[in-house]
Amino acid sequence: MQFIDQARIAVQGGRGGDGIVAFRREKYVPAGGPSGGDGGHGGTVWLEADPNLQTLLDFKYKRLFEAPEGRRGGPNRRSGASGDDLVIRVPCGTEVRLQDSEELLGDLTEPGDRLRVAAGGRGGLGNAHYLSNRNRAPEKFTEGKDGEERQLQLELKLLAEVGIIGLPNAGKSTLISVLSAAKPKIADYPFTTLVPNLGVVRRPSGDGTVFADIPGLIAGAAQGAGLGHDFLRHIERTRLLVHLVDASSPDVTSDLAVVEQELKAYGHGLDQRPRILALNKMELLSPDQLEAARAALAALWEGEVLLISAATNSGLDGLLAEVWKELGIQ
Known part of the structure; x- marks a missing residue:
């Protein structure tokens, strides 16, 4: 469709x-x-x-x-x-x-x-x-x-409580596919996702919370570059954003800054929305490299930097625990 x-x-x-x-x-x-x-x-x-x-x-x-x-x-x-x-x-x-x-x-x-x-x-x-x-x-x-x-x-504007954002190929679609029953197109190249995907993730109470995987943002998205301008509107209604950064990127701090700048430039209070930062694809780095990447992000981020791997399901329980905590769900 x-x-x-x-x-x-x-x-x-x-x-x-x-x-x-x-x-x-x-x-x-x-x-x-x-x-x-x-x-x-x-x-x-x-x-x-x-x-x-x-x-x-x-x-x-x-x-x-x-x-x-x-x-x-x-x-x-x-x-x-x-x-x-x-x-x-x-x-x-x-x-x-x-x-x-x-x-x-x-x-x-x-x-x-x-x-x-x-x-x-x-x-x-x-x-x-x-x-x-x-x-x-x-x-x-x-x-x-x-x-x-x-x-x-x-x-x-999609009705989702949690929006998953990040640069192209950060692993957003893989994450929503393992957290929910959503089956988005997944491949190892940028801009695989061309439309938002919705998935329902089961809460501890048994009912569901809607997550949205938003197509990758690039520099200038708020001004209409790439796909971002068309889809930034879909995270306006979210209560919480999960920001994924690709751990294998040559410059994780630059990746973080690009998306954060686009949220600020777009306005509508997106840069004030509660956010969780997660370093994805941790399986691709050695322990020393992973710690260095986390330390670099932690120097720019007020909260905790989570380490996850959507491909191997590592760290996802901790990520969901933070999501439920931010949403006030026990």
């Missing part, structure tokens, strides 16, 4: 039905009064969060959504039927903004959350509304109003 996390759509509320001009015409009432009915209201367009959807792919193929129109009024003061509402289903975690002003209209995070994005037009009035002492046979009516029309920008 193709992962699409941004989409632009147009929504149009249904037009209201017209009122009509009509008069009572019965056998023994030769001069009956006005009886034109009102038009029905146009349908309203809603967005609804659906937990069964994972991507905005559907909006790549259909971008215009119009609610049905209201029906015109009938004789004998009969109102026209209102148009049915149109419900557009989107993934949980979808932000909705106006295209032109980028004003935030809503954030659909919980299953069943609804947002009205285009109101239907009011139905017109029939001539029965214009009966008065001075005008006993009005021929006035009003037309239905047009529905609201909007151009929307949809952005999907």
Whole structure:
């Protein structure tokens, strides 16, 4: 399945039905009064969060959504039927903004959350509304109003409590694959992961916590370089970040600094988010080399530098213990 996390759509509320001009015409009432009915209201367009959807792919193929129109009024003061509402289903975690002003209209995070994005037009009035002492046979009516029309920008931000970040090829996908049942593409070259991967990791209490493996960041990601700018938004909702550094890198301190700088440059409080630093691929270094790499990172990092190997499952219990501690989970 193709992962699409941004989409632009147009929504149009249904037009209201017209009122009509009509008069009572019965056998023994030769001069009956006005009886034109009102038009029905146009349908309203809603967005609804659906937990069964994972991507905005559907909006790549259909971008215009119009609610049905209201029906015109009938004789004998009969109102026209209102148009049915149109419900557009989107993934949980979808932000909705106006295209032109980028004003935030809503954030659909919980299953069943609804947002009205285009109101239907009011139905017109029939001539029965214009009966008065001075005008006993009005021929006035009003037309239905047009529905609201909007151009929307949809952005999907994944709902994960823990985000796994790091430079390309740091071992993020391998880590999420051994911690959860997720099966991301894994290979020994940079940018293997081109879309975020989600995995559910079992807590000590038995329920699950969602981890997100974010595609590798590079220098300049916050300004749009590489893949980072497209996917940094997916860690905005996380409560905790796990920063992986490749122990076999020629310069582990530079690798750490690059990602930390991108978090700061992107903003949205990411550089203030609680973070755990882990030196991955420890099996590739000798004990002396590993200790030197850890000491170099420790000189720049306030907290503990964990040593792990996602490939051999070493140190992962300690990593998860730190994760649960930071999340307040016992």
